[in-house]
Amino acid sequence: MTNSARLQWVYAWLLLSPALVLLVTFTHYPAIKSIIASFYSTARGKRQSVYIGLDNYHTLVADPVFWKVLSNNFWYAVWTIPLSIALSLIMALWVNEKLRGLAFLRMAYFTPTVLPLIAVANIWLFFYTPGFGLIDQIRGLFDLPEQNWMGSPNTALYTMIAVAIWKEAGFFMIFYLAALQTIPPSLRDAAAIEGASKVYFFRRVVFPLLMPTTLFVSINAVINSFRLVDHIFVMTEGGPNNASSLLLFYIYETAFKYWDTAYAATLTTVLLMILTVLAIGQFFFLDKRVHYK
Amino acid sequence: MVDRPFGQTIQVRNLTKNFGGEDVLSGIDLTFEAGSFTALLGPSGCGKSTALRLISGLEPVSSGQVLIGDTDVTQTAPSARDIAMVFQSYALFPHLNVAENITFGLRVRKTNRSEREDKLRHVADLLGLEKLLDRKPSELSGGQQQRVALGRAIVSGKSIFLMDEPLSNLDAKLRAEMREEIRALQQKLGVTMIYVTHDQVEAVTMADQVVLMNQGRVEQCATPRDLYETPATLFAAKFIGTPPMVTFSTRVLAPDSTSNVTLGLRPEAVQIVSEGPITAMIDHIEYLGADAMLACATANGETVLCRASGSTRMTKGDPVSLSFAPADLHAFAADSGQRLQHIPPEIEAALSFQKPGLQ
Numbered sequence: 043m044t045n046s047a048r049l050q051w052v053y054a055w056l057l058l059s060p061a062l063v064l065l066v067t068f069t070h071y072p073a074i075k076s077i078i079a080s081f082y083s084t085a086r087g088k089r090q091s092v093y094i095g096l097d098n099y100h101t102l103v104a105d106p107v108f109w110k111v112l113s114n115n116f117w118y119a120v121w122t123i124p125l126s127i128a129l130s131l132i133m134a135l136w137v138n139e140k141l142r143g144l145a146f147l148r149m150a151y152f153t154p155t156v157l158p159l160i161a162v163a164n165i166w167l168f169f170y171t172p173g174f175g176l177i178d179q180i181r182g183l184f185d186l187p188e189q190n191w192m193g194s195p196n197t198a199l200y201t202m203i204a205v206a207i208w209k210e211a212g213f214f215m216i217f218y219l220a221a222l223q224t225i226p227p228s229l230r231d232a233a234a235i236e237g238a239s240k241v242y243f244f245r246r247v248v249f250p251l252l253m254p255t256t257l258f259v260s261i262n263a264v265i266n267s268f269r270l271v272d273h274i275f276v277m278t279e280g281g282p283n284n285a286s287s288l289l290l291f292y293i294y295e296t297a298f299k300y301w302d303t304a305y306a307a308t309l310t311t312v313l314l315m316i317l318t319v320l321a322i323g324q325f326f327f328l329d330k331r332v333h334y335k
Numbered sequence: 336m337v338d339r340p341f342g343q344t345i346q347v348r349n350l351t352k353n354f355g356g357e358d359v360l361s362g363i364d365l366t367f368e369a370g371s372f373t374a375l376l377g378p379s380g381c382g383k384s385t386a387l388r389l390i391s392g393l394e395p396v397s398s399g400q401v402l403i404g405d406t407d408v409t410q411t412a413p414s415a416r417d418i419a420m421v422f423q424s425y426a427l428f429p430h431l432n433v434a435e436n437i438t439f440g441l442r443v444r445k446t447n448r449s450e451r452e453d454k455l456r457h458v459a460d461l462l463g464l465e466k467l468l469d470r471k472p473s474e475l476s477g478g479q480q481q482r483v484a485l486g487r488a489i490v491s492g493k494s495i496f497l498m499d500e501p502l503s504n505l506d507a508k509l510r511a512e513m514r515e516e517i518r519a520l521q522q523k524l525g526v527t528m529i530y531v532t533h534d535q536v537e538a539v540t541m542a543d544q545v546v547l548m549n550q551g552r553v554e555q556c557a558t559p560r561d562l563y564e565t566p567a568t569l570f571a572a573k574f575i576g577t578p579p580m581v582t583f584s585t586r587v588l589a590p591d592s593t594s595n596v597t598l599g600l601r602p603e604a605v606q607i608v609s610e611g612p613i614t615a616m617i618d619h620i621e622y623l624g625a626d627a628m629l630a631c632a633t634a635n636g637e638t639v640l641c642r643a644s645g646s647t648r649m650t651k652g653d654p655v656s657l658s659f660a661p662a663d664l665h666a667f668a669a670d671s672g673q674r675l676q677h678i679p680p681e682i683e684a685a686l687s688f689q690k691p692g693l694q
Contacts, residue, residue, distance in 0.1 A: 228426035231393050236440030236491070237414030246439075250430045 073314065079307035091304065098308040108309070110284050111292040114199055118288055119267035121203045122210065127259055129211040131252070134218035135244075148219070155213040163273035166205045167192075170277075192278050195285035202286050205273045210266060214259045221255040222248070253332040257324070264320050268313060289313055342370040342494045342527030343404040343417060345390060350399035352385050359385050361551045362399065367529060367544075372521050374538035375531045377548035378574070383531045384499055386548070390529065391497050392416055403495065416495070419488035423500040425480045427472040427487075434459075434468040437486045458486045461520075478509045485517070489524070496521070498530040502537065514541055535575055539563070547571050565665075569672035572599050572665060578628065580665065583637040588612055589685040590635065596679050597669045602628060602640040604663035607649075611658030612686055613639060617651055631655055661686055 080098050085091035102108050137148050154162060169176040172190040181189070191197050225248060233243045271291045274280055280287030280295065287295075293313065297306035345367040352360040360382045367373050375383040388394040390401055392413035401409050408416050427436050434455055435442075441451045459465045462482045472480055481501060488496055501517070502510045518541045521528045532538055538545045539559040547554040547562065547570075554574075555567040566572035572580040580599040585592035607629075615631035618638065622645065629641045629649065641657055643649070666675040666682075 226424060226426065228422045228424050229428060231391075232420070232422060232426035232428075232487075233439075233443075234393060235391065235413045235418065235420045236443050237412070238439075238443045242443060246442075247428055247430075 076307040076310045076314075079304055080311045082304055084302050084304040098305055101305060102308055102312065107284055107287075107292065111280075111287045111289050114285070114287060115268065115289045117199060118203055118206070119264065121200075122206045122267050123260065123263040125203075126207045126210040126214060126263055127256065129207065130214035130259070131218050133211060133215045134222055135248075137215070138219060138222045151212045151215055153212065154209050155216075159209060159270065159272040160276055162209055163205065163276035166201075166208075166273070167277055170201055192286075193282060195282050198278055198282060198286040202274060202278065202288075205277070206266070206270055209270070209273075210263065214263070217255050217259055218252065221252050225251055253328070257328045257332050260328070261321060261324055264324065265317065268317060341525035344369045344402075345495065345527060345529070346400075346402040347386070347390065348400040348402070350386065350389055350401065351397045352382070352389055352394065353397040359551050360389070363548075363551075363553050365546060365553065365556060367527055369527055370525045371543045372518065372528045372530065372541060373544045373546060374542035375529060375546050375548060376535060376538040376574075377533065377554075379533060381548040382551040383533075383546075383548050387497050387499055387529060387531050391418055391420055393420075417493050418495040418497055419491045419493040420497040421484045421488050421499065421501045423503055425472075425484040425501075425504075427480055427483055429472055432469050432471055433464060433475070433483050433486075436472065436483055437464075437490050439487065440491050454490050454492075458490045461489065462486050477505050478513065481505060481513060485520070489520075494526055496526050496528045498528065500531055500533065503532075503534070510537075517541065535577075539575070547574060549574075565674065566599075567674050569597060569599075569667045572667065576601060578602060578640060581638065581640045582667070583633070583639060584635075584669075585679060585682055586635050587633045587637050587639065589681045592679070592681050592685075594679045594681065595669045596675065596682075597667045597672075598678075598682070599665035599667065600639065600659055600663060602642040604659045605639060605641040605657050606659065607641060607643060607655050608658040609656060611656040613657040615639060615655055615657060617649055617653045617655060619651055620649070629655070631657060 079091075081093060081095060082091045083089075083094045083097070133151050137144065137151065170191045172178060172188050172193070177191065178188050181187075189197075191201050229247055230243065233247060238246070268288070268290055271288050271294075274286060274288065274291050278286040280291050284292075289309065290313065293306050293309045296302050296309060347363060347365050349362045349364060350360055351358060351362050363382075363386065365373075375386060377383045385394065389396050392401075392408065392411060396409055399409075400407055403416055403418075428439065431439065437458060438446075438451050438455055441454065446454075455468075459468060462485060464479070464482055464486060467475060467479060467483075472483065475483065481504075484501070498517070502513050505513060514537060517530075530537070530541065539562070542559060544556065545559055545562050546556045549570050555562060555571045557565075557567070562571060563575055566575060566580070569582065573582065580601050582597050582599040585594050585596050585598060588598070613631075613633060615633045618630045618632040620630070621628040625645045627643050627645050627647050629643050629647075631639050631641055633639060639657060641655075649655070661678070661683075664678060664682075664686075666678045667673060668675055
């Protein structure tokens with residue numbers, strides 16, 4: 043290797059190192075450490091942590107709470123992902139029209155994204171409060187009885203889903219709006235000359251052209267459905283009886299409330315595997331249907 | 336050409352378009368004969384594209400009427416006006432291949448599959464697109480995209496074609512080819528074509544009738560020849576021709592004249608003679624190969640252009656005497672810009688009693 047080539051090589055690593063150091067320290071190392079930790083027992087007092095093979099995974103399979111939060115998370119994803127995407131697309135289509143007060147409308151839809159989820163959760167607490175919350179006040183107008191939305195195991199999870207959709211839709215809308223604005227108006231004109239209805243034009247032209255955005259947004263939505271749990275801390279703490287607990291929230295509880303770090307590492311490994319499979323699957327499934335310019 | 340043209344007549348009456356309190360089009364009246372080729376020509380912002388969009392129905396009129404055939408279509412949807420349109424940007428659907436782009440309208444109208452295939456094959460054959468049917472627009476050259484856009488218009492079977500600067504994104508050579516092709520196609524199909532352009536060469540070479548527009552008004556509606564030979568206004572005179580007509584005051588010919596008239600001469604109408612009505616000095620020369628454009632400064636400080644042979648050996652600073660046939664002299668009212676039927680008497684006098692012996 044010549045001197046100048048060696049110098050270039052040094053430069054390359056120097057330039058890469060800031061990002062590399064941060065990524066390795068806070069992402070790669072903890073991830074690998076978690077996977078390793080899932081094969082060891084939790085150290086308690088004088089007892090050292092020891093290698094126990096797949097014992098943690100056996101515990102996990104037999105853990106009814108794990109299956110409960112996993113199914114909660116499944117339903118949470120099933121509702122939040124399509125609904126938040128559909129809602130964001132509808133809002134973007136509306137806001138993309140030439141309307142009076144458009145800037146205000148766009149801002150209004152984006153506000154939930156700007157607000158911290160913790161604050162948002164507090165606002166929603168007031169909506170759901172039995173008796174004098176917003177929802178019950180409206181129900182009162184129609185002489186409907188009071189309802190404890192967050193306190194009932196049947197509805198607790200859905201209150202969390204509603205908050206997540208409300209929070210996410212505005213954020214996704216921005217991406218759809220940006221994509222819509224890149225579609226040339228002449229395409230609409232050309233379709234109008236041919237007699238295509240608005241619905242036909244959307245189905246055959248706009249929606250296909252938005253597919254790259256849909257792919258991006260849906261991957262984000264999937265990740266968020268496992269990641270966005272802040273409001274559970276404020277609103278239900280996973281209750282009642284784990285009815286609104288999600289995988290990540292359960293991991294937090296296991297690790298920092300019960301201090302069973304090895305079992306938490308096991309749960310984390312499972313979560314990582316789920317996310318990996320979903321992301322890869324999405325890319326392969328959707329990539330064929332996506333038209334990139 | 337077809338005996339009875341397939342295309343329909345289009346008339347616009349007192350067509351006005353107002354954007355935010357400003358008239359973009361102010362009351363234009365035009366007739367487009369069935370099966371004719373009309374160019375809407377003018378500088379950018381003159382309202383020619385707006386006029387086309389009003390005729391297409393993509394833009395609602397502020398007032399006035401659009402008639403196609405004998406029917407008032409002012410309130411009719413674009414798809415029910417019997418029109419096809421080709422856009423400047425081609426407006427091809429980027430996610431559909433060539434075949435799907437061409438048959439887009441047929442699918443919208445739920446034409447059955449075999450008919451669709453037949454029409455597609457016919458159009459592909461007509462435009463030489465057979466080998467490109469599976470390509471996406473991004474895999475085509477500009478000229479090929481242009482053909483696909485034309486194909487989409489042809490396959491629709493409509494009798495009126497509206498073209499919005501369809502060639503402006505192509506390079507010069509391709510543009511010349513497509514000019515001929517579009518003109519031939521229009522005659523073959525017998526459609527009524529309205530063609531918006533800012534390029535006078537396109538307008539003059541292709542159209543039966545040229546509508547010259549300026550600031551939302553029609554300056555002149557005439558055949559290309561009439562437009563060139565008898566421009567109705569100063570604007571028309573200075574817009575048409577490369578280089579355009581040169582205009583100057585009457586004092587160039589009659590130093591004492593005070594008339595409010597602007598005179599015009601086309602550079603090719605001016606000849607260098609030994610004794611002519613204009614004495615001048617060559618200010619600069621633009622060499623064009625076959626021709627050379629001589630800019631001659633007159634005694635009173637105005638400029639007259641003279642087209643000379645490219646072999647001329649004259650140089651800057653040479654004195655020249657210029658002449659022209661009186662029939663080639665155009666006169667316009669200086670204030671309104673309208674063409675005058677008669678040349679002012681003092682100019683006629685100056686031309687008939689030329690001062691001898693200068694030179």
